[in-house]
Amino acid sequence: MIIGVPKETFPRERRIALVPPSVLxxxxxxxxxxxxxxxxxxxxxxxxxxxGAGARIIPDRAGxxxxxxxxxxxxxxxxxxxxxxxxxELFKPGQVAVGFSEPLTxxxxxxxxxxxxxxxxxxxxxxxxxRAQSMDALTAMATVTGYKAVLLAADSFxxxxxxxxxxxxxxxxxxxxxxxxxxxxxxxxxxxxxxGALVEAYDIRDAAKLEVESLGAKFLELxxxxxxxxxxxxxxxxxxxxxxxRQQELLADGVAGSDIVITTAAVPGRKAPVLISEETVSRMxxxxxxxxxxxxxGGNCAPTKPxxxxxxxxxxxxxxxxxxxxxxxxxxxxxxxxxxxxxxHMVKDGEFQxxxxxxxxxDTLVTRDGEIVNARVREAIDISTGTTT
Amino acid sequence: MIIGVPKETFPRERRIALVPPSVLxxxxxxxxxxxxxxxxxxxxxxxxxxxGAGARIIPDRAGxxxxxxxxxxxxxxxxxxxxxxxxxELFKPGQVAVGFSEPLTxxxxxxxxxxxxxxxxxxxxxxxxxRAQSMDALTAMATVTGYKAVLLAADSFxxxxxxxxxxxxxxxxxxxxxxxxxxxxxxxxxxxxxxGALVEAYDIRDAAKLEVESLGAKFLELxxxxxxxxxxxxxxxxxxxxxxxRQQELLADGVAGSDIVITTAAVPGRKAPVLISEETVSRMxxxxxxxxxxxxxGGNCAPTKPxxxxxxxxxxxxxxxxxxxxxxxxxxxxxxxxxxxxxxHMVKDGEFQxxxxxxxxxDTLVTRDGEIVNARVREAIDISTGTTT
Numbered sequence: 084m085i086i087g088v089p090k091e092t093f094p095r096e097r098r099i100a101l102v103p104p105s106v107l108x109x110x111x112x113x114x115x116x117x118x119x120x121x122x123x124x125x126x127x128x129x130x131x132x133x134x135g136a137g138a139r140i141i142p143d144r145a146g147x148x149x150x151x152x153x154x155x156x157x158x159x160x161x162x163x164x165x166x167x168x169x170x171x172e173l174f175k176p177g178q179v180a181v182g183f184s185e186p187l188t189x190x191x192x193x194x195x196x197x198x199x200x201x202x203x204x205x206x207x208x209x210x211x212x213x214r215a216q217s218m219d220a221l222t223a224m225a226t227v228t229g230y231k232a233v234l235l236a237a238d239s240f241x242x243x244x245x246x247x248x249x250x251x252x253x254x255x256x257x258x259x260x261x262x263x264x265x266x267x268x269x270x271x272x273x274x275x276x277x278x279g280a281l282v283e284a285y286d287i288r289d290a291a292k293l294e295v296e297s298l299g300a301k302f303l304e305l306x307x308x309x310x311x312x313x314x315x316x317x318x319x320x321x322x323x324x325x326x327x328x329r330q331q332e333l334l335a336d337g338v339a340g341s342d343i344v345i346t347t348a349a350v351p352g353r354k355a356p357v358l359i360s361e362e363t364v365s366r367m368x369x370x371x372x373x374x375x376x377x378x379x380x381g382g383n384c385a386p387t388k389p390x391x392x393x394x395x396x397x398x399x400x401x402x403x404x405x406x407x408x409x410x411x412x413x414x415x416x417x418x419x420x421x422x423x424x425x426x427x428h429m430v431k432d433g434e435f436q437x438x439x440x441x442x443x444x445x446d447t448l449v450t451r452d453g454e455i456v457n458a459r460v461r462e463a464i465d466i467s468t469g470t471t472t
Numbered sequence: 473m474i475i476g477v478p479k480e481t482f483p484r485e486r487r488i489a490l491v492p493p494s495v496l497x498x499x500x501x502x503x504x505x506x507x508x509x510x511x512x513x514x515x516x517x518x519x520x521x522x523x524g525a526g527a528r529i530i531p532d533r534a535g536x537x538x539x540x541x542x543x544x545x546x547x548x549x550x551x552x553x554x555x556x557x558x559x560x561e562l563f564k565p566g567q568v569a570v571g572f573s574e575p576l577t578x579x580x581x582x583x584x585x586x587x588x589x590x591x592x593x594x595x596x597x598x599x600x601x602x603r604a605q606s607m608d609a610l611t612a613m614a615t616v617t618g619y620k621a622v623l624l625a626a627d628s629f630x631x632x633x634x635x636x637x638x639x640x641x642x643x644x645x646x647x648x649x650x651x652x653x654x655x656x657x658x659x660x661x662x663x664x665x666x667x668g669a670l671v672e673a674y675d676i677r678d679a680a681k682l683e684v685e686s687l688g689a690k691f692l693e694l695x696x697x698x699x700x701x702x703x704x705x706x707x708x709x710x711x712x713x714x715x716x717x718r719q720q721e722l723l724a725d726g727v728a729g730s731d732i733v734i735t736t737a738a739v740p741g742r743k744a745p746v747l748i749s750e751e752t753v754s755r756m757x758x759x760x761x762x763x764x765x766x767x768x769x770g771g772n773c774a775p776t777k778p779x780x781x782x783x784x785x786x787x788x789x790x791x792x793x794x795x796x797x798x799x800x801x802x803x804x805x806x807x808x809x810x811x812x813x814x815x816x817h818m819v820k821d822g823e824f825q826x827x828x829x830x831x832x833x834x835d836t837l838v839t840r841d842g843e844i845v846n847a848r849v850r851e852a853i854d855i856s857t858g859t860t861t
Contacts (some may be wrong), residue, residue: 108765126630127758127759127786129632129758132680213793216639216640217639217640217641218640219639220640222638222639223638223639223640226636226638227632229633230634234623234626234627235627237623238623238624238627241486241515241516241800241801241802242526242799242801242802243616243619243799243802245619245666249611249612249615249616249806250606250608250611250612250804251606251607251608251609251612251806251809251810251813252603252606252806252809254802254805254806274634274667277634277666277667277668278663278667289565307765369516369518370516370801394582397516410631410632411630412629412630412631412759413630413631413632413643416641416643417638417640417641417643420640420641421640424640455710
């Protein structure tokens, strides 16, 4: 079986789906690897490193698709709807596609992949069970994103993060508030703490309190706003608009008193909850910074504009998009390991087998034999077309 | 006595020489303060904050000069030779000027200040004695610069700084080498350590070893290259070209094996020593980063271009200029405290007195009554004109 790794085509995407050390793992499992020329350069991996690890370099993109049985991408069609559309003609019926693909929202793209008879796996749908942890590329990307968000904030902040006692006087530590203590949020807390900031954090899930405190941050205790905040996978559940409003009110003083606010609240497959109003941002001191990691899903902060940094009375509101891609070497390395672990899991004795009795396979397989076979994706389609009650 | 604070005019300078809390210290000492409108905005200090602290806001620059007895600047003439030249006509004979002014190299500008009969103090010349520590603005700026250099490196690096054990595998910590363990170097070491990097450091002064090690970094022990490396003020002394070559050779392996190299070696009033050759940079792995803090004085790294980031076979060589200005709030705060402590030291019972018996005053006073009165500056002029043997 030949694995093809084309260059990513999403604007400013610098990652690559497979790095040279993973090529070794795949070849050991009996697979061959073909990489598009130059595909790893933006992430810091040269063609010669791929060749050294046993991959073939293919000069053209079409050749990678036509000569491979499976295509590994960071962003397959759904997660790259515009530039990725051109790949649709390159996919061969029966070909396997693995990557992030926004399967719960990019429904038209999922239908297109099914029509093209592609066997598509969406890496976002890896279940949060312990034997799948080593395949969890989404969590790995959130780690990178949380780290980078703090660097972005520190770099645009006019002050130092750490408290310092100098001969000319004492400098106060920066006050950082992290909203949403999932993987990205926890990494942001850890990184801000490392840099010496005073960190507070809030999460609607009570379970987050211990994790936040174990990182040396203070958990912001707000009045309880929802009865059930966590789904069975440990992700935050969507909340009513009323609950969001109540959270906004309760969070407002914490936000207004912080120098840096990093928001990370997301609900899989949904628009992000708006937890900070424009009025609250305007209460922050000039020179303060908001980094809204939910920008791609509409933002946790009302004024956020995806891909832009806006100035609101001296407060900079950053809406970064695809932040993991800005630490491309490490992000590719972690993504590649997750994807390889996932794929090799389906290879028995050198043969690729789709065992839908296996939860990991069943949860991630989206399209097969011309059909959308994934229960969650079908449910999303039913809801969007109103065919459910 | 009225202190005037004009807006800084050096390109991209964001600092201001005096911040609102220092206005209070000066007025307490019997002085008045007049600030040019908008002078603090880029650093995060509004006109209304200055007014709240008791300063007057003056709408035009000429008005600040004509209405003041002393002018406080971050960059007075010598440190702002182009845009600052316009100030020369605004200075009044007998007016006091305090700020950084590159007195040992900007010799023509020192002569111009003398001709204009300005009484100029150069803050770089504050002696390194304990009672002057609270006035040492240069050291304070070096602290900010060392911190910011690490953020710059971390932000442009394609990997994470800290070692991480994730479910998909372990990420190695970044290897950082800091060359020159003065104030900027020590702060760079501390910041890189905070972020989780493995840090090595080198300094030609043996005395630096303990300081480096106390920050958790490894001191790079090289064969001894010079007999006397430190001057009486604790600064590194200039070394012969031969010694520099020898250091280059000895440092080469350490540089080539590092992911990030931050160089901070400077000798006051001299061109920076070139400690890293272009050939050594070419031995670094693609994706590596050099931040050359000596860029303004020619650079410690041969290929450095001041104010630019150049790519040498995948290695990014940053030659940042005026980095302290990119953390403008804190840098202004520290500068302002140092300058105010210095100035108030010369005010007795509300009267400004120049007591040249005081080492702090004698060391910093450059021009007075139409003459260059500073021994070190006169020596530099003698050397440059060949009137010394």
